Amino acid sequence: MPNYDLTPEQDMLRKTIRDFAEKEIKPVRQQLDEKEEFSTDLTHQMGELGLFGMTVSPDYGGQGMDTLSYVICVEELARVDACQAATVAAENSLGIGPIYNYGNEEQKRKYLPDLCSGKSLWGFGLTEADAGSDAGNSKTRAELKNGKWVINGSKIFITNSATKITAGVTVQAITGEKGDGKKAISCIIVEQGTPGFTAKEMHKKMTWRSSNTGELYFDNVTVPESNLLGKRGGGFQQMLATLDSGRLGIGAMGLGGAQGAFEAALEYSKQRKAFGQPISKFQVNAFKLADCAMEIEAARNLLYKACWLKDQERPFGKEAAMAKLYCSEVFHRVANHSVQLHGGYGLMEEYPAAKFYRDQKLLEIGEGTSEIQRIVISRYLGL
Amino acid sequence: MKIAVLIKQVPDTESKIRVKSDGSGIEETDVKYIVNPYCEYAIEEAIRTKEKIKAGEPEAPVATVVISLGPDRALEALRTALAMGIDKAIHIDSEGKIFDGFQTAKILAGVLKAGAFDLIFCGKQAIDDDNSQVAQMTAEFLDFPQVMIIQKFDLTPDSKGALVTRQVGGGAREIYEAVFPLILGCEKGLNTPRYASLPGIMKAKTKPVEKLKASAFLGDTGPLTQFIHYQLPPERAAGKKLDGEAPQQAHELARLLREEAKVI
Ligand SMILES: Cc1cc2nc3c(=O)[nH]c(=O)nc-3n(C[C@H](O)[C@H](O)[C@H](O)COP(=O)(O)OP(=O)(O)OC[C@H]3O[C@@H](n4cnc5c(N)ncnc54)[C@H](O)[C@@H]3O)c2cc1C
Numbered sequence: 001m002p003n004y005d006l007t008p009e010q011d012m013l014r015k016t017i018r019d020f021a022e023k024e025i026k027p028v029r030q031q032l033d034e035k036e037e038f039s040t041d042l043t044h045q046m047g048e049l050g051l052f053g054m055t056v057s058p059d060y061g062g063q064g065m066d067t068l069s070y071v072i073c074v075e076e077l078a079r080v081d082a083c084q085a086a087t088v089a090a091e092n093s094l095g096i097g098p099i100y101n102y103g104n105e106e107q108k109r110k111y112l113p114d115l116c117s118g119k120s121l122w123g124f125g126l127t128e129a130d131a132g133s134d135a136g137n138s139k140t141r142a143e144l145k146n147g148k149w150v151i152n153g154s155k156i157f158i159t160n161s162a163t164k165i166t167a168g169v170t171v172q173a174i175t176g177e178k179g180d181g182k183k184a185i186s187c188i189i190v191e192q193g194t195p196g197f198t199a200k201e202m203h204k205k206m207t208w209r210s211s212n213t214g215e216l217y218f219d220n221v222t223v224p225e226s227n228l229l230g231k232r233g234g235g236f237q238q239m240l241a242t243l244d245s246g247r248l249g250i251g252a253m254g255l256g257g258a259q260g261a262f263e264a265a266l267e268y269s270k271q272r273k274a275f276g277q278p279i280s281k282f283q284v285n286a287f288k289l290a291d292c293a294m295e296i297e298a299a300r301n302l303l304y305k306a307c308w309l310k311d312q313e314r315p316f317g318k319e320a321a322m323a324k325l326y327c328s329e330v331f332h333r334v335a336n337h338s339v340q341l342h343g344g345y346g347l348m349e350e351y352p353a354a355k356f357y358r359d360q361k362l363l364e365i366g367e368g369t370s371e372i373q374r375i376v377i378s379r380y381l382g383l
Numbered sequence: 384m385k386i387a388v389l390i391k392q393v394p395d396t397e398s399k400i401r402v403k404s405d406g407s408g409i410e411e412t413d414v415k416y417i418v419n420p421y422c423e424y425a426i427e428e429a430i431r432t433k434e435k436i437k438a439g440e441p442e443a444p445v446a447t448v449v450i451s452l453g454p455d456r457a458l459e460a461l462r463t464a465l466a467m468g469i470d471k472a473i474h475i476d477s478e479g480k481i482f483d484g485f486q487t488a489k490i491l492a493g494v495l496k497a498g499a500f501d502l503i504f505c506g507k508q509a510i511d512d513d514n515s516q517v518a519q520m521t522a523e524f525l526d527f528p529q530v531m532i533i534q535k536f537d538l539t540p541d542s543k544g545a546l547v548t549r550q551v552g553g554g555a556r557e558i559y560e561a562v563f564p565l566i567l568g569c570e571k572g573l574n575t576p577r578y579a580s581l582p583g584i585m586k587a588k589t590k591p592v593e594k595l596k597a598s599a600f601l602g603d604t605g606p607l608t609q610f611i612h613y614q615l616p617p618e619r620a621a622g623k624k625l626d627g628e629a630p631q632q633a634h635e636l637a638r639l640l641r642e643e644a645k646v647i
Contacts, residue, residue, distance in 0.1 A: 008459070009584050012466060016579045050581030063581045073581075 010069055017073045020049060021080035029081040032210035033355060036203055038163050039210060042084055047118015051077075051088050056100050060108050061116035067245075068307040071252040078256030079263075082359035085256060086211035089249035090159035091115070094124035097242050098170050098187060102230030107189065114167065123161030123169040123199070125216050126239055128154060133372050135172070135239065140218065142173035142188055147225050149175075149188055151197075155216040157366075162199040162214030168192050169199070169216060172235050185235035189227040196221040207362040244317045246367050247324035248310065251303045254327030254363050258299065258334040261356035262292045265338035268351070272343075285341060292334045299323075299330045318380040325373035328363035335360040384436065384542065387495060388429045388449045388469060389505035389518070390422035392460035396510065406612040408481075418460045421506025423576040424569035428536055429504050430468040431574065436542070446470055448498065452490055452597060453477050465587035466579035472592045473498075480597065483606040488520035493600030495525060500564060502545070507532045507568040515568075522566040530559050531568035 006014070024045060032039055046052070054070040056062020070092060078085035096115050099107060099122070114120045131137040140153025151173055155161075161169050168191040175186040190197055196219040205213065230238055266289055269280035279285050303326075306319035335357045339346035346353040364370045394400060395415040403410055418426070426449065433445045449464040451457045452475040461472040475494060482490065495503060508515035515531075522529035535548035544562035549570070551557050579587075623639070625632040640647045 008462060009588060012459075012462060012579065012584050012587075013581065015463075016466075016584065020578050048580065049578055050583075054581065058582075063585065065581065065585065069581075 006068075006072075010072055013069055014072050014076055016049070017051075017076035018079070020045075021077055021084075025077070025081045025084050029083070029210070030349065030355070032083065034209075034349070036205070036209045038087075038212040039084075040163065040165055043087055043121070043163075043165065044118055046077075046084065046088060052091050052118045053096050053100075053112065053116025054092055056096060056112060056116055060100065060112035061114075062096075062100075062112070063116075066307075067248060067310045068304060071248055071303060071307050074249050074252035075256035075259070078253040079260040081210075082253060082257055082356075082362075083208050083210040085253050086208050086362075087121075087160060089246075089253055090124075090211075091121055093246035093249045094242065095122035095160055095170075097245060098124060098229060098238060099189075101241070102187065102234070102238050106226075107229070111167070111189075120165045120167035121160040121163055121212075122167055123158045123214065123216075124242070125155035125158045125161065125169050125171040127157050129156050132157075133369055136183070136185070136236065138172060138174070138185075140171065140173045142171075142175050142186065144175070144225060148222050149225060149227060151188065151190065151218040151221040151223070153218050157202070158199075158214045158216055160212050160214075161216060162201040163212045166192055166199065166212075166214075170229060171216070171218070172239060175232055175235075178233060184233035185239075186232050187229040187235045187238055188223065189229055190218070190221060190223055194221055194223060207358050207360075209358075243367055244320050245310070247320040247373075248303065248307055250363055250367050251299075251306070251320070251323040251327040254324070254329075254331040254360075255296065255299050255303055257356055257360055257363070258292070258296050258327070258331040261331070261335045261338040261353065261360075262289070262296060264352050264356070265289065265292070265334075265341045268345075268353075269341050279341065288337045288341065292337055295330045295333065299327045302326055318377060321368075321373045321376040321380075324363075324368070325370055325377070328360070329370065331356075331360045331363060384443070384445045384502065385498065385500045386429045386432060386445065386447045387498060387500040387503045388422070388425045388447065388464065389491060389503065389521075390426065390449055390451050390460055390464060391419045391506070391509040391511070392416045392451065392453055392457045393419045393509055393511040400615070402613045402615055406614060408610075408613060416456060416459065418463050419506050419509045419511075421508060421510070421569055421571070423506075424571065424573045425504035425506055425567075426464045426467055426469060427574045427576040428567075428569060429502075430577075432502070432536070432538065433468075435538070448473060448500070450475065450491065450494060452482070452487055454479070458592070461592060462587055463579060465590045465592075466584040467577055468583060469590075471590060473595060474592060475595045475597050475600070477597050481610065482597070482601075483608045483610075484514045484516040485520060485607040486601060486604055488517050488524055489602075489604045490597050490600040491517065491521045492524035494595060495521065502563055503527070503566045505566065505568055507570050518566055518568045525564070525566075527564045527566050528561050529566040529568070530561060532570045533567050534570050534572045536567065536573065 050063045053062035054065050058064045074085050074089045099111050128138045142149045142151045170187050174183045176184045178184045198217045199214045202213045270278050272279045303323040306316050306323040309316035338353045339357050342353045345351050395417045398414045401410040429447045433447050436443050436445050447469045448471045449469040450473045505518045530547050532549045533547045537546045546560050548556050548558050625635050
């Protein structure tokens with residue numbers, strides 16, 4: 001029989017992060033969102049709590065925790081604010097993950113301690129203006145000349161890449177051709193401040209407004225050959241594996257966001273009166289809330305199972321894609337119901353429903369769109 | 384130096400309290416429990432005191448111990464204190480009984496005496512029954528000095544006592560110098576309790592938790608007060624809104640105060 005109890009540590013973790021999110025993030029989330037401002041302050045506080053490098057070994061400054069604990073933390077942050085959750089989830093899976101999983105000893109010792117303490121951040125540059133879902137079609141190139149990589153090209157939509165505390169990025173670049181004529185893609189480390197490298201903050205987002213998103217330009221950026229991450233030509237596989245794990249984080253953001261939007265809707269529907277009674281008393285509304293509660297429960301079970309598989313070191317790619325897809329679509333439905341139940345006030349930023357609604361949409365697009373998740377799942381079905 | 388922290392687990396202020404139908408207590412099933420907020424200041428001050436001493440003298444022997452009397456669920460509160468940074472926990476099992484403040488103080492005094500502590504921090508009161516008596520009575524049993532409702536704490540230069548400040552009426556402050564062993568009741572403003580960090584939570588798993596039984600320290604001490612019956616305060620009746628111009632309103636208000644409220 002499966003065991004649905006969390007460990008006492010996981011319970012305490014949830015409580016602590018919930019408490020932190022309620023007391024430190026909630027009071028400022030609206031203001032940061034309005035100003036489209038990334039908060040270095042909150043990032044450092046989250047670093048002190050140990051929210052970066054959660055699954056990294058303590059040898060490199062991480063917390064050595066299991067995947068489920070990590071997902072619970074992201075869920076609790078997202079219940080209050082998608083943007084801080086995004087900073088944490090992207091940093092753990094995209095910023096820190098590849099360096100920890102594919103870096104050599106020297107690279108890990110050099111970069112991980114500062115990243116795991118939240119002192120600095122790191123981006124993972126895959127997407128280009130003309131290559132998102134079709135990442136294999138990217139154009140950015142790195143040529144090896146006299147023992148150095150010379151990188152040219154650009155990246156777009158890169159989370160955590162253009163903050164004041166960003167220390168660098170891992171960039172996916174074409175590094176030649178493979179024997180079969182296909183492009184060889186590799187990951188290369190580029191530190192902030194390398195001549196020819198610029199990271200520009202992107203603004204006017206509808207969603208995740210206080211999470212940092214950057215555009216990267218590489219103009220003859222020259223870095224040592226030793227900045228190669230993992231095997232030459234292994235970049236595409238590294239990216240696929242990184243995204244498998246990353247999906248659990250996005251799933252957690254969907255689950256936590258859905259929980260937050262649901263709680264807001266529940267509270268409001270019990271207070272708002274129309275035709276002489278709370279609107280929650282109308283069956284159509286009560287049923288909506290019942291459906292939300294049910295779908296959130298199902299989403300949580302699916303996501304936690306995917307984490308459990310990963311923690312057991314079993315294959316989890318299919319379940320991770322399912323959890324990412326399902327949790328973000330549950331959040332979609334719940335956020336929609338939440339706004340609907342709030343009526344006109346649901347469209348005003350004074351209430352949290354509007355922000356949940358806006359922040360939700362990214363989850364069906366980032367780290368593999370919903371369509372791409374369905375492609376991944378169909379492939380597991382042999383289709 | 385041995386520092387003890389006395390903590391109580393109490394219902395979360397956000398929990399809806401329901402009284403059992405026979406009035407013998409509160410319905411515990413739906414209640415979420417937390418560490419009494421004033422006890423959190425006590426935990427934080429103990430950890431800071433240890434950190435301060437260690438910063439000056441890394442080899443100095445300083446031990447912090449958190450103690451709670453209560454049912455099994457009190458373990459959760461103790462674990463929180465360990466995750467924040469306390470070294471060791473003592474759980475005194477209440478063995479299914481409810482004690483009044485006097486008995487609680489007797490039990491705690493027994494445990495503290497056995498531990499030979501120099502400095503004891505506790506919350507100025509617990510937010511569940513708001514008795515504000517246990518710390519003082521514990522001090523009395525032990526014949527230790529005590530200062531309650533403190534907002535500032537500093538060790539004396541020789542580390543054999545402390546300088547503490549408490550706010551009194553009209554914004555005035557009382558400053559005490561007291562020698563160890565000493566019991567202090569912590570008030571809001573003393574510090575900002577830290578969040579348990581993730582590494583802290585992991586470390587707490589391996590920290591020792593000693594189990595004691597309340598009966599071993601209570602002896603035949605009976606209660607001085609008894610719980611007879613629990614009831615919720617009456618629901619507040621709807622307010623009254625006065626209409627008309629200000630002079631009429633004033634007139635009506637005076638009439639209501641005299642005739643209905645009968646306070647003037
Ligand atoms: C706030 C934010 C943060 C981001 N952070 C990062 C980051 O840190 N690093 C990074 O590398 N990228 C990041 N991204 C980029 C993100 O991963 C891409 O936007 C996403 O993968 C989609 O790519 P695209 O925008 O090019 O859309 P396209 O790939 O152009 O897709 C357009 C539409 O076509 C559909 N489509 C595409 N191919 C197929 C197909 N085969 N079958 C059916 N439908 C298909 C898509 O599902 C979508 O609906 C971020 C994006 C945002 C908005």
